[in-house]
Amino acid sequence: MSFPTQEEELALHERVLKRDPVAPTDVFQVFMDPILSALGRKEGREREDAYDSIIDVLFSYLANPERYLSQKGRLSTYLTQAAKKRLLDRYRSTEARQRREQEFGDAFELGARSPNDALEISVEARRAVVRLEQSALGEGDRALLGLVLQGERSTLVMAEAIGLASLPEDDRRREVKRHRDRLMKWLARLGKEDSDDES
Amino acid sequence: MTNPEWLERAARRSRSETWMLGHVFERYRELEGRTQEELAKELGCTPDVLHWLSLCRRPEGQDFDEQASAIAKRFAVDLVSLVQVLRHVEVMETLSRQVGNGDTLEEQPMQSAARDRTRDSENNS
Incomplete structure (x- = not known):
């Protein structure tokens, strides 16, 4: 699965800017799988996290397409970088939560009596x-x-x-x-x- | 149209975006007590097509008719049913906003316009 050409990306972006009602479905169809491939081979929970990150990024783009500036680079690059960052944030947030839960668990275990x-x-x-x-x-x-x-x-x-x-x-x-x-x-x-x- | 494994996940996520059709469908199902399957049947499509529809932008403003028609044509769903669902949710949301603001429940232009539009659509079909 590969990204569309730059011209195709720009044409799709124009439709998104014009609030074409079916453009969002095309954005999902065109970008989901190529971005997933760009994030690397993912299985199980990691794959679900990757999907959620890409979905968040695509909704964010669709809600505010003006934030993407075509003169600064390709739309596919913009969305892939955003998805990578979102996935990293998700991992960090999960790690922080697990660490907090572990610390709480340890403290509770020490304080608790049988x-x-x-x-x-x-x-x-x-x-x-x-x-x-x-x-x-x-x-x-x-x-x-x-x-x-x-x-x-x-x-x-x-x-x-x-x-x-x-x-x-x-x-x-x-x-x-x-x-x-x-x-x-x-x-x-x-x-x-x-x-x-x-x- | 093939259905990728992320489709249902994305459709579910669309419910939290008020500008998405997925949000409208969720509100309609809550208001009318419909299941996904029942709503799909009402629109004349399969539950999978309903997921794709959920990823469309919600028609609004002056181009409402044109946008709703484009969606109905692309996914081969019943336009009248789609407009009825959209208008029903729109009216209920307007009403709940008015009640929230402490306004009276007297008929507002938005409601009568919505009803007129729905009638027009029914007569034209």
């Missing part, structure tokens, strides 16, 4: 909450524990939870640390009792 792990953690958390509710912890200690478990790092916020916000800064810092350490030890004991109960 269903068994997730179930175990859920059961342990429920058991810990029950133990905490049954414990003799005071209201202030519970509030402080809640803040610690949520990752709170402000001494002032923790001091407010246990009613020590009015203390001078040094005293406040020391007292908050003392309460925090005491609670952590209590938690460790609770955890140990739990594991002893299971064994």
